[in-house]
Amino acid sequence: MVMVAPWALLALLALAWAQDSLLNICMDATHHKSRPGPEGLLYGQCVLWKDNACCTANTSEEAHRDQSYLYNFNWDHCGAMPPRCKRHFIQDTCLYECSPNLGPWIVQTDSSWRRERILHVPLCREDCEQWWEDCQDALTCKVNWHKGWNWTSGTNQCPQGAMCQKFKYVFPTAAALCEEIWSHSYRYSPARRGSGRCIQLWFDPVLGNPNVEVARFYASRAPRPAPPATLLLLLGLLVAPPVLFWG
Ligand SMILES: *[C@@H]1O[C@H](CO)[C@@H](O)[C@H](O)[C@H]1NC(C)=O
Numbered sequence: 730m731v732m733v734a735p736w737a738l739l740a741l742l743a744l745a746w747a748q749d750s751l752l753n754i755c756m757d758a759t760h761h762k763s764r765p766g767p768e769g770l771l772y773g774q775c776v777l778w779k780d781n782a783c784c785t786a787n788t789s790e791e792a793h794r795d796q797s798y799l800y801n802f803n804w805d806h807c808g809a810m811p812p813r814c815k816r817h818f819i820q821d822t823c824l825y826e827c828s829p830n831l832g833p834w835i836v837q838t839d840s841s842w843r844r845e846r847i848l849h850v851p852l853c854r855e856d857c858e859q860w861w862e863d864c865q866d867a868l869t870c871k872v873n874w875h876k877g878w879n880w881t882s883g884t885n886q887c888p889q890g891a892m893c894q895k896f897k898y899v900f901p902t903a904a905a906l907c908e909e910i911w912s913h914s915y916r917y918s919p920a921r922r923g924s925g926r927c928i929q930l931w932f933d934p935v936l937g938n939p940n941v942e943v944a945r946f947y948a949s950r951a952p953r954p955a956p957p958a959t960l961l962l963l964l965g966l967l968v969a970p971p972v973l974f975w976g
């Protein structure tokens with residue numbers, strides 16, 4: 730008969746806890762809800778997340794506006810961004826604000842406007858390539874859109890000396906666009922849509938949210954965050970008696 734030591738069972742429980750803590754959560758940022766939940770009135774392109782979202786209806790509507798109150802960010806800093814390009818930025822905002830499946834890539838950050846950010850989210854290659862394809866002739870003056878703007882007018886303007894050029898010259902490849910524009914929030918993944926190994930910016934909500942499975946996959950391989958002190962204490966207490974007995 731195989732005996733399973735109680736501490737081994739508890740260690741497994743602690744592992745499961747650590748993995749679960751990466752699933753179905755919202756990051757601690759500017760507009761996110763503290764916990765995901767249903768949002769019947771999500772707007773436009775954000776509607777994919779209505780069954781379980783980290784964004785409110787208000788945030789989803791603002792995500793579609795130019796210079797919305799969310800971040801006062803101006804997509805049109807080098808002239809009007811064509812709609813076929815802008816829809817990718819709207820979708821990117823929806824994913825960022827609404828997705829409860831980004832847990833494995835949430836990291837702490839010490840910026841003035843958020844305590845947590847996402848880093849290296851593996852974006853499916855087709856989603857990244859379509860984004861680049863549709864934006865290649867749009868104009869911008871910067872590679873990293875997170876910093877270096879002139880904000881004196883209240884919205885982002887190109888800094889002095891930064892010329893407006895086509896995306897395809899600023900970002901020579903799709904990977905350069907997805908990885909560099911938001912300081913590596915995304916990683917260009919060689920995995921394809923539907924593989925269960927990359928996050929989809931776009932999906933058909935009728936078939937369910939494919940990113941749930943992707944988050945579960947990466948959570949099971951993630952380095953574990955430390956379990957809380959109480960759990961460690963409990964573990965210690967339960968491990969102690971046999972140790973004393975054997976000693
Ligand atoms: C969202 O909320 C903000 C702040 O309360 C408000 O200024 C804005 O008008 C709202 N937007 C929409 C689309 O309701």
Ligand SMILES: *[C@@H]1O[C@H](CO)[C@@H](O)[C@H](O)[C@H]1NC(C)=O
Nearest residue numbers: 879880881882886887888889
């Ligand atoms: C920032 O923009 C303002 C106009 O909005 C301009 O007067 C100023 O020179 C700019 N500063 C830099 C450093 O580009």
